[in-house]
Amino acid sequence: MNFEFATAQRIIFGCGKINTLPELAPGLGSKAALITGSSAQRIAPIFNTLKKAGTEPAAFSISGEPTVNRIAQLADGARELGCDYVVAFGGGSVIDAGKAIAALLTNTDDIMNYLEVIGKGLPLTEDPAPCIAIPTTAGTGSEVTRNAVLLSEEHQVKVSMRHPGMLPTIALVDPELTLTMPPEVTASTGLDAFIQLLEAFVSKKANPITDALCREGLRRMGDSLYRVYIKGTDLEARTNMAFASLCGGLALANAGLGVIHGFAGPIGGMFKAPHGLICASLLHASARINHEALQSRADETGALEKYREAAQLILRNPNATIDDALDGLKNICAQMFIPGLEEFGITHADIPVLVEKAKKSSSMKGNPIKLTDEELIAILQESMDAPIDGDATLYM
Known part of the structure; x- marks a missing residue:
């Protein structure tokens, strides 16, 4: 080690x-x-x-x-x-x-x-x-x-x-200091913190210290994000969110990130949109396609097991699967009115340029598996529309 x-x-x-x-x-x-x-x-x-x-x-x-x-x-x-x-x-x-x-x-x-x-x-x-x-x-x-x-x-x-x-x-x-954040800022920054924890957790550059930080951050996030979105004065939930964000920063500084942040840089450079909303728009498709790629090809980093563990942490259910978590994440993004990429002015004609720019991003180096151009294109295409409520309820 x-x-x-x-x-x-x-x-x-x-x-x-x-x-x-x-x-x-x-x-x-x-x-x-x-x-x-x-x-x-x-x-x-x-x-x-x-x-x-x-x-x-x-x-x-x-x-x-x-x-x-x-x-x-x-x-x-x-x-x-x-x-x-x-x-x-x-x-x-x-x-x-x-x-x-x-x-x-x-x-x-x-x-x-x-x-x-x-x-x-x-x-x-x-x-x-x-x-x-x-x-x-x-x-x-x-x-x-x-x-x-x-x-x-x-x-x-x-x-x-x-x-x-x-x-x-x-x-x-x-x-x-975070008590006065309005709900929309709470949602975009909180989901960004969640994504950083998830990407650092499954990163090919993760280590035992970053894993421990991500586990703690994801656990606190699962208990607090929706609470603080509904009631911004909930100091216990605000404290959990501040600590989870800190854990995410500590983890990503040492383990890197992945495909979501690989796309976020080019999108943020080409279109005026808040970073957290961009990441949240990409969350469901990126996690799903990453997971499917790991299942269909060799998982050399143990990321599949970490996706399963992340699902159990955020849903607070020892039997939860990645599919359960994906349904829940789509649900909470819908509840928080997370837009699709089209809301930022992105069109299907922009996808080839965004894919080429994302492939050069430093964040891509941490993704647990190298995605094909077709998979990268699919992430953007699937993220164009706003999420629709699923069957699962996730009170993060």
Whole structure:
């Protein structure tokens, strides 16, 4: 048995832990680049907290997906203002932006040198600036991953800037920060977290530590996703979701992902659609076709048994099968009004381009079996329409 495992230098988890920020920040630098979303109401308390802690912050806002050009501009601005560490407060896009800016504060070459797929993919030459990642959603687990996903508008694709040093210095996870998420955001981020757990669990690069994290995350997810979608103030369910998201981030950072995220990058680059909704639209067809491919060809990774185990964990039924779980997943996606790919403007004419781009994605490297072009096409075709309620009921 041989494997490596890497994560943030320090993980702080729990309700009310945002109150520890004043004691955490001053030790990391003298001037913070505060990377946030666009909500001034949410930004102000964090800005004032950093100011009172004696570390003069400079605020930078990310609205929507972080683009390659925008990140390069913000990094230049943060350097000019003398920022020497980063506090990223927001959803996955904000935290990805913060990690990329922390890397570019100390690595000043053209950003294209460091990007995968469309750039040179060169390693960083200097350690990134310290970074505190504070998630306000429970979905991406970006607070404990070593990459930042950026949108290249020029190339119409999402790509990663990746390096072990990009793991945040501190991941500060406070479930109370997720209490105000509306149902639609809860659904898209929660299903993204579920998909990350499932893909990392069946990944060909999985190891015993990532497996343990996925099992715990899937168990908590099965007990909480639908509860928190119906009642957003359910703090116990919010805590379970925040922890499941953290488990997913820890797992994917070390085990990788699979075909769903392989498609999500190209789709997100070509069409304006939330990442979590794209992944959720692809969930049923991808899991079904992956499972059938493993049954029809050699399962060299033990993924078939893991699919069965995942079904039992999320349905909380020791006799559950993958078919039971697939029915349940289609049902919950319908209950949460997950759209089909056509809702994002994707047509059947786009499928060949998306397949070719997905095959180059780094996420595809973790898929438990190499899918044929015909299977990849079938996933997209089957995902074009919104899911219809099945017979099973899944209260995740």
